[in-house]
Amino acid sequence: MDSKKEINLFGLIFIDTVGSVLLAKESFYKLTILQRMNVIDAVVKILDRVGDKGYLNSCDLRIFPIINTFLPAFINNDVEESLRMDYINGNKSMESYK
């Protein structure tokens, strides 16, 4: 079983291992400083759009960009599907969002 996955966010590669999800240094050293600033700006704008009302207008976290990319990495796969869905699209999704 491959325990290492890659998550790509605007050219930045995050390495998802068993114990952590971390930004791979090589992926951002490849970018110029301006590109890095653009990526940061883009991510911040998207996250601002998600939370600008002060609350989430849907409990389905799969519709929110970036959050839907990273959420699966922090959810255990070895639990019942209904429990998992509670944390993705259910009454526990606020807990996951926090």
Added chain:
Amino acid sequence: MLSLYCLCVETIEEPGLNSDLDLDIVTDLKVLSKCLFARLDPSIKYHVKRPGIGVVQNTYTGFDTEFNNMDVGENKLVSIQLAVSTKTYLKIPFIKSYKISCLEAKTNKLIPLSRNSSVLNYSKIEGSIDMCVKRIKSLKYGKYEESMFILNESLRNIKGFSYFENDDYTIFTFPHSGIQTYIEIGESNSFSKVVRISTKIAQPSHTQVFNVLITLIKQICSSGLTLENGKERFFEQFYPLFNEDTSLTDLVKGYEKELPTLYPEDILLDGNKAGSTKVKCKKLTRL
């Protein structure tokens, strides 16, 4: 957000960035980094900050007076007696790994949050945040954390330094200084003057302990101790110091328990004798 902040810090600390050509970009990056830091969760900000060393120097004053009973309801002051001693506490921060928590605004303390879900992988969340925090700290503060750890371990190994731990610090307590007694005979005295006198009496002891402590901390930090070779080198370098008759041994073993009594003519408050009334108010010596 924390990863983005880490990326920002990494870019700012990148060698060769601070050339004139990049000045605008560096400024933009610094602004961006401040914005990102402001968006971080307070519990993460708490871990990213660099805690400093603290020295607390307390003055303890025992106070007594003698009176002559002149009439019913009338007493005449004969003398005041003081017994002054000092004690110093050294607070060294210890570095803890990140745990999911919230920061209580009132006390500025971290309150651990419940993490009993079988679905969310809290240890992975904590691990990711902790590694990011460690990376940011090593970029911003270099080997500061390692130095604090070495200092902490070194001081624990010195016989005579007692210590206890609270949430964020190891607090080393040093023995009480000797008791300095003081007698002043006179018909009137004010409480603020008594405070000034005890502060004045305690000052030399505070200064001496502070200087010895700073010298000791500087010696430990500049002696090239590392996590690998630290203990043996520490014993080689620092143990002889405590076996010789030095101010360090005084600090560890304590001072003479009682010192000769002082009188007003022995104490100068801002250039005036303690018995004089023209004295300015001074703050208690407390760091």
